[in-house]
Amino acid sequence: MKFSHFILMVCVLPSSLKAQNKATITISNNSVLDRKETVAAIKWKDIVASYPQIDTANFTIINSKTKKQIPFQLEHKGQSTIQNLLVQIDIKAKSSLQLFIQKGKPEKFISKTFARFVPERLDDFAWENDKIAFRTYGKALEKTEGDAYGFDVWVKRTSKLVLNDRYKRNDYHIDHGDGLDYYHVGYTLGAGNMAPFVKDTIRYSGNYHRWKILDNGPLRTTFQLIYDSWNAGGIKVQAIKTISIDAGSQLNRIENVYTFDDKKPLPVVVGIIRREKAGVILLNEQQGIMGYWEPTFEKEGTTAVATILSTPAKKMWVDKEQLLTLTSVKNNEPIVYYSGAAWDKAGQITNSKQWQDYLDHFNQELQNPFIINVKDTSITKK
Incomplete structure (x- = not known):
């Protein structure tokens, strides 16, 4: 026993x-x-x-x-x-x-990033995180009165995702308590889009024609926008833009690949639309930072926009319509830069100095992984 x-x-x-x-x-x-x-x-x-x-x-x-x-x-x-x-x-x-x-x-954690194709609004493609939102325009809007070439900003003052509700409401130009779309893009690069700059002229593409979501939250959303070939001042160019937005960030990571038949590098510019009234402009060629604290609109507040290059900035300047940064790309090789926005009514970045500090901090983070x-x-x- x-x-x-x-x-x-x-x-x-x-x-x-x-x-x-x-x-x-x-x-x-x-x-x-x-x-x-x-x-x-x-x-x-x-x-x-x-x-x-x-x-x-x-x-x-x-x-x-x-x-x-x-x-x-x-x-x-x-x-x-x-x-x-x-x-x-x-x-x-x-x-x-x-x-x-x-x-x-x-x-179960709350999703903080999101993107989707919006066929019910003329092929928009929209994306957001818990800080800010954006959209770009698709094939159905091409050559219409409302067409625009650049990236659009949808300001928000909530950490909740708002895109679906705003499109469903179809009333996103009015602030219902969480923000609105009052950003004007027009025939410019808007809030940090990129385009070839050939013979001292911006060579805009058509709108994106195809899209692909690679990841969709909860912490990072990544998608691709594919552009059909266009004539960029005598150079036939195609483009694929891969855009990522992280939770907690005001800026997107954008990786563009341009395909063209030329052994020489292709000059390209990143642009931010300029308003008629005075704002605060930051041009830092050495660090590749271009920032803009827009003039304040009485009801809507102030939008801040910026771009940060990871390649050397050859030149920065301001024309009648846009702030522009010039750099160059090689055929079929990716170029990475960052662009994004903030809104003073969100209560976190409320003046131009804070926006400049944010951009400097962001750039230093890139340099110190x-x-x-x-x-x-x-x-x-x-």
Whole structure:
């Protein structure tokens, strides 16, 4: 009897040992800037290398300090396989944050980014995050009285997603408490669109004709706009624009690929429409930052717009219609820049100095990316 009891004990002990598989992500901010509401991307291959048993439908990300779950997203970039794990975090300057990946049921987090094709409004394509919203114009609007070439801004003063409600209401030029569309684009580049600049002339394309959503929230939305070929001052050009918007950011990341039959680089400009009344203009060629604090409209408030290049700015200037930054691209090679907007009635950026500070801070963040390390921290518990 004692012997059989001993055998039972031997059999039970191994089954009482539970292996808790998990990995630890260390995100280091070595800059002198505090980083708030920042979306960080961790390569999925690094996650799998440290946590090969991970179940993509049954894991959580835990903040090591608060012990609470944080929002995350599996980014595909239009691929069938996962490319990155996205997390939204705050990190003080010269400090690090540890996140634990472990098995468990993730909480339901509110989506903070969204984009969609809007066929009911003449083929608009619209996108937003918890700070600001944008749209561009499609094929159905071409060559009509209401056509426009640039990016449009929909200002908002709520963290909620508003696009669907505004289109459903079909009354987005009036502020119903969450913002409105009072931004005028016309035949300009609007809020930071890009176009070829050949023989000292902006060579506008037609509107986008095809689109593709690569990821759609909750922390990052990415989509492509495809433009048919057009005559850019004697050069046949095609374009694909890949636009990403992150939760918490006032600016989009825009990656353009121009295809053209020329060995020479193609000159291109990024533009911001200028208003008749005076505003505050920022032209920083050295840093590639072009900013505009628009004149205030009595009822609607003030919109701020900006672009930041990742390639050298050859020239910046202001003409009667637009603020312009000149750079160049090579055939079939991507060019990356950032453009976006803010609204003073949202209550976070309320004057031109704060807008300039935001842009400087954003640019410094680009120059000082996070250092990310993933390691296996599986433990065995009794």
